Amino acid sequence: MDTQIEISSEPLKTQACIDWVMSPQCGGIDIFIGTVRNATNGKNVVKLEFEAYEPMAIKEMEKIAEQAFKKWQVQKILVHHRTGILEIGDIPVIIAVASAHRDAAFDACRYIINTLKQTVPIWKKEIFEDGEVWVAAHP
Amino acid sequence: MQIKILAFGIAKDIFGSANINVELRNNAKAEELKDLLEEKYPKLKQLASYMLAINNEYAQNDSPISITDEVAVIPPVSGG
Numbered sequence: 737m738d739t740q741i742e743i744s745s746e747p748l749k750t751q752a753c754i755d756w757v758m759s760p761q762c763g764g765i766d767i768f769i770g771t772v773r774n775a776t777n778g779k780n781v782v783k784l785e786f787e788a789y790e791p792m793a794i795k796e797m798e799k800i801a802e803q804a805f806k807k808w809q810v811q812k813i814l815v816h817h818r819t820g821i822l823e824i825g826d827i828p829v830i831i832a833v834a835s836a837h838r839d840a841a842f843d844a845c846r847y848i849i850n851t852l853k854q855t856v857p858i859w860k861k862e863i864f865e866d867g868e869v870w871v872a873a874h875p
Numbered sequence: 876m877q878i879k880i881l882a883f884g885i886a887k888d889i890f891g892s893a894n895i896n897v898e899l900r901n902n903a904k905a906e907e908l909k910d911l912l913e914e915k916y917p918k919l920k921q922l923a924s925y926m927l928a929i930n931n932e933y934a935q936n937d938s939p940i941s942i943t944d945e946v947a948v949i950p951p952v953s954g955g
């Protein structure tokens with residue numbers, strides 16, 4: 737069981753993430769790559785800004801990885817999250833999971849991104865042509 | 876005791892600052908701090924929800940706060 741968790745203001749490197757989870761014991765890698773979409777609810781998005789409470793975010797992501805290791809037979813988990821201003825098509829998050837068999841990797845990867853969105857203290861601001869809004873802040 | 880409160884996301888906009896100082900009684904519970912913050916910054920009550928974190932862990936309403944703790948306001952998260 738091996739984990740790599742990072743928060744970075746630099747562009748995320750997809751190939752390096754894949755390389756890190758590769759291992760001879762694993763029959764497959766499941767990877768989730770989040771990308772910045774150009775619209776939300778029909779409104780054009782110009783860019784996104786991500787902010788993290790870094791020490792707590794790292795701690796929460798470590799907890800999620802630990803839970804995933806307990807629930808599924810996976811070998812390696814990588815979670816990288818970006819901060820700062822991101823343009824359309826940029827990558828805010830990469831989750832990569834390697835396991836001996838594919839079902840565990842698919843399930844763990846989905847669990848990690850879904851839980852990250854619920855518990856990890858990172859915030860996304862959508863910036864439109866005519867204003868900006870912190871996502872999910874208001875009911 | 877005076878406690879420094881860190882703010883992120885929309886909480887930073889509501890406070891007008893990335894951190895504020897608040898006067899709190901010794902060993903006050905998280906709930907008391909929330910009440911105090913909501914009184915000073917009523918816009919907090921308009922949020923979908925928010926949590927406090929003490930030393931990088933989500934706090935419960937009855938979690939005690941001491942002077943050496945790092946306290947943060949955690950509005951609804953939206954990473955990923």
